[in-house]
Amino acid sequence: MKIDSWIFEAHDDMKHGYKVKDILYHQQSKYQEVVVLETEGYGKALYLDGLLMLTEKHEFFYHDVIVHPAMFVHKNPEYVLIIGGGDGGSLREVLKHKEVKKVDMVEIDEKVVEASKKFFPTLSVEFDNPKANIMFDDGIKFVKETNNKYDIIIVDSSDPIGPAEGLFNEDFYRNAYKSLKEDGIIVSQVESPLFYEKFFKAHFEMNRKIFPIAMPMIGFEPDYPYGMWGYSFLSRKYHPLNDFNEDKVINSDIKTRYYNIEVHKALFAYPNFVRDLIGE
Amino acid sequence: MKIDSWIFEAHDDMKHGYKVKDILYHQQSKYQEVVVLETEGYGKALYLDGLLMLTEKHEFFYHDVIVHPAMFVHKNPEYVLIIGGGDGGSLREVLKHKEVKKVDMVEIDEKVVEASKKFFPTLSVEFDNPKANIMFDDGIKFVKETNNKYDIIIVDSSDPIGPAEGLFNEDFYRNAYKSLKEDGIIVSQVESPLFYEKFFKAHFEMNRKIFPIAMPMIGFEPDYPYGMWGYSFLSRKYHPLNDFNEDKVINSDIKTRYYNIEVHKALFAYPNFVRDLIGE
Numbered sequence: 001m002k003i004d005s006w007i008f009e010a011h012d013d014m015k016h017g018y019k020v021k022d023i024l025y026h027q028q029s030k031y032q033e034v035v036v037l038e039t040e041g042y043g044k045a046l047y048l049d050g051l052l053m054l055t056e057k058h059e060f061f062y063h064d065v066i067v068h069p070a071m072f073v074h075k076n077p078e079y080v081l082i083i084g085g086g087d088g089g090s091l092r093e094v095l096k097h098k099e100v101k102k103v104d105m106v107e108i109d110e111k112v113v114e115a116s117k118k119f120f121p122t123l124s125v126e127f128d129n130p131k132a133n134i135m136f137d138d139g140i141k142f143v144k145e146t147n148n149k150y151d152i153i154i155v156d157s158s159d160p161i162g163p164a165e166g167l168f169n170e171d172f173y174r175n176a177y178k179s180l181k182e183d184g185i186i187v188s189q190v191e192s193p194l195f196y197e198k199f200f201k202a203h204f205e206m207n208r209k210i211f212p213i214a215m216p217m218i219g220f221e222p223d224y225p226y227g228m229w230g231y232s233f234l235s236r237k238y239h240p241l242n243d244f245n246e247d248k249v250i251n252s253d254i255k256t257r258y259y260n261i262e263v264h265k266a267l268f269a270y271p272n273f274v275r276d277l278i279g280e
Numbered sequence: 281m282k283i284d285s286w287i288f289e290a291h292d293d294m295k296h297g298y299k300v301k302d303i304l305y306h307q308q309s310k311y312q313e314v315v316v317l318e319t320e321g322y323g324k325a326l327y328l329d330g331l332l333m334l335t336e337k338h339e340f341f342y343h344d345v346i347v348h349p350a351m352f353v354h355k356n357p358e359y360v361l362i363i364g365g366g367d368g369g370s371l372r373e374v375l376k377h378k379e380v381k382k383v384d385m386v387e388i389d390e391k392v393v394e395a396s397k398k399f400f401p402t403l404s405v406e407f408d409n410p411k412a413n414i415m416f417d418d419g420i421k422f423v424k425e426t427n428n429k430y431d432i433i434i435v436d437s438s439d440p441i442g443p444a445e446g447l448f449n450e451d452f453y454r455n456a457y458k459s460l461k462e463d464g465i466i467v468s469q470v471e472s473p474l475f476y477e478k479f480f481k482a483h484f485e486m487n488r489k490i491f492p493i494a495m496p497m498i499g500f501e502p503d504y505p506y507g508m509w510g511y512s513f514l515s516r517k518y519h520p521l522n523d524f525n526e527d528k529v530i531n532s533d534i535k536t537r538y539y540n541i542e543v544h545k546a547l548f549a550y551p552n553f554v555r556d557l558i559g560e
């Protein structure tokens with residue numbers, strides 16, 4: 001008998017599937033269904049509530065964009081907050097920056113960290129770093145209650161349905177703004193301008209009322225719908241292009257497979273339909 | 281009874297599927313299986329031998345990149361050759377440029393043009409333009425035998441398996457080079473740097489021996505594998521960035537949904553793994 005097994009991320013009018021060799025982990029946590037699969041061509045894959053979060057082969061696209069542009073634009077990012085990011089990829093990239101003294105990570109679902117520690121050794125590599133402070137808590141509640149002031153906040157969440165829903169509303173961003181130093185930056189994954197267009201548009205309308213600078217980044221992400229993914233760069237002071245000091249990248253020994261100086265600029269090169277969508 | 285019908289572009293380890301409302305056209309031509317479907321979310325879709333060529337919703341990504349960067353970099357593109365392009369999308373974009381006096385289009389498969397005329401009115405719009413000269417012939421044979429000298433040659437082919445295979449080898453590019461004026465440019469679709477990596481690498485190794493300038497363009501293309509697509513910019517004289525006169529775009533009244541000055545530059549912003557692949 002030959003088993004031809006596929007996993008599909010299924011949407012109303014589109015499906016994206018990878019061939020599966022093995023099911024390694026399948027747990028219903030308090031918050032979501034957590035699944036780890038061994039795929040045929042992409043290494044191990046993490047699915048939350050049926051949506052593909054990452055594959056080992058392609059995760060660098062997402063983690064490069066959600067971390068490095070803000071970290072290189074900021075003059076001295078010492079204190080970083082990661083909300084979500086239970087797979088460990090964002091933490092790994094943040095800790096490549098030598099200025100970083102402390103990273104707080106607030107992940108709601110301990111099962112995601114558990115799965116990552118067990119199955120994603122290249123992602124979970126920094127959980128035991130003494131600079132990393134891992135908390136299992138609700139990120140919405142955390143930014144509401146904390147008095148900490150961060151240089152960078154990375155909102156590495158799942159999609160705006162399920163446990164991450166509240167990470168996309170105005171209260172959250174107003175509280176996150178208050179949790180930044182005067183020159184702080186927030187980066188958030190914000191779905192795709194080709195997918196959830198209304199959400200994407202509303203996100204920037206909302207955040208332009210809160211932040212002096214609220215700009216999309218548009219990057220390649222082959223594991224996500226249409227391969228085109230959006231992130232927001234929300235900044236109290238630094239402009240992502242005008243305040244981008246290329247020498248910081250040139251003088252850095254950080255190795256990346258996607259990000260570089262030209263890619264940094266390209267993330268802010270918006271197709272005309274994106275300009276129309278966000279009204280620029 | 282409710283029919284839940286999907287079409288999948290199926291690869292060894294990956295599938296990409298769209299929900300289908302209706303099958304509009306299904307013919308085996310002399311060269312390939314030509315299928316037109318009405319999809320649920322993407323308008324009509326054209327498949328050749330089971331591979332998705334375009335959807336009405338997303339085709340602008342591909343046609344913007346294969347046409348406009350070269351047309352704007354060239355100082356005066358009057359005479360253009362399109363090889364393939366039977367859907368009409370490249371012809372439509374080329375004829376938006378007012379300098380163009382004549383376009384020869386050499387498509388091997390009359391059935392593709394027939395299907396486009398019937399089902400893709402927004403693509404087939406320029407087939408009857410007096411500047412357009414449509415020939416049904418083999419593009420490989422055409423560039424071998426022609427004495428014409430073109431300003432721009434656009435190789436808008438299907439994939440390097442099936443009837444388009446010979447459009448990717450060295451003989452073809454040497455003949456195409458000879459069919460250019462001294463400052464001519466060729467643009468070709470060359471699959472994805474994430475897909476057929478070896479082919480992509482070999483294409484640039486080969487063409488750097490033929491052309492003084494042989495550079496990739498990397499663009500978003502949500503209908504194609506991973507949403508990240510590659511094109512080659514092969515030029516006898518003009519450099520795509522150093523000789524790019526932004527005023528030509530600023531002073532143009534051509535409307536595009538993807539392409540603009542910033543996107544032009546972003547197409548040449550290579551991720552590190554692409555630099556490594558092509559040895560730059």
